Amino acid sequence: MLLDLIKKEIAVNVLSLRFIVIFVLFFGLILVSTFILTSDYQRRQQGYQSSRTAHRDALNKIESLEDNRKQVEELIYNQGVYTELQPQPLSIFVRGLEDDLPSQIHISRNLYTSRFGVRKIDEDFYQNPFFSLFTTPDYGYIVNIVASLLALLFVFDAICGEKERGTLKIKLSNAVPRDLVILSKWIGGYLCLILPFLVSLLAGITYVYLTGAVRLGGESLDRLLWLVAISLLYISVFFTLGLLISTLTHRSSTALIVSLFVWICSILVIPNLAPVIGRLVAPVPTLQKILAEKEAVDRETSLRLQRISRTMLEYGNEAERARERIEKEGETRKKKLDAFFQSELRRQIDISKTLSRISPSASFRYAATELAETGTGLFSRFNIGYKRFQERFEEYAEDIDDRLDDDQLGNDWLQVDELPGLEMSPSRIEDVIDSMITVDLLLMVIFNVIFFMAAYVFFLRYDVT
Incomplete structure (x- = not known):
């Protein structure tokens, strides 16, 4: 009997205008999005390769200089070192935070302050501004926003609509168990909903494969399959x-209004309200305040060093040890300020993420971006890699300066392949899946179970008259 009921639901849904509209929407949105973002990925990949070539040519010009001192001055203090961020392959489907990271990083050593200069280099200023004004929705956006709305609109009148038409009363009067009725509506309706979605997605993936923009194999294919599975669950x-x-x-109009209200709360209100509540619950000192406190530490350290220089000039090594101790204390205090800021920021982020997970939209977004390597994990790996890049460049610059002063710098000291660069630790899919299963995937399963059990209980007591 269950199979017959499922077949009936599938037949009714497939022959409806609603099914055709959903099929056209999914096919058009996913295919157009994939087409545009694949072209954009190829453009960014070409820009990445061109940038690497241009920077390598610039380094070769420095290497061609005859004077070592001019080479050091040009490399360390003028041109500096450039490094590029390679576009993530699955950003074709989920852009995530990738656009918020710099495409290139430039680090040089200032001769007077010995500080680092960093700048973001992008070509957005020279592009058509309408591409930024009207952004192309990616696959993650389509699933998160469009598919969730279509899912509600596809099923909002599954029970109350049949009651209004009188068919539900006739069906139950023929001794059809209520549990089989609601189960068949879920299975048949869900299959009719995901069929156009999967066909459209397969067409989009096929296009990406045929263009050769991304090699869908190995870990990339595993991540994509997990992304599809998470989308179906969402x-x-x-x-x-x-x-x-x-x-x-008991009325379709009421069900439609309630569905739209729930969708707005789940997609728009809760995910956007969570960071606001996080800021109120766990405020973080502003970066300007932290920088002001670090400048105060520098001024205090400078005054103590001046006092040492005036009062202990004749003590020699003892004065030098005192100066080193004062400088070390100043650096320790500044590191504590940085650690405090990062700790408070992580606490605020954790609270915001926990609150946002009340909505399944947030769980899907976190899982999808991490699978595509464009989520908060990419942001964290970039920050760690960038700090390591800074440290390695400083060590490299000091070593070159010392060797130059000691006249120990050979003519072949500049090796382009040995220059420090941005190295980001790879994201293992096993770690992503483990963290995703424990939180976001489990939450979506729990949402499914709770909603279906509640629907089952309420339908057992549903008045069909």
């Missing part, structure tokens, strides 16, 4: 939620 959450709303209402 869509099922809103489909089950829509079925629950249909069992709680």
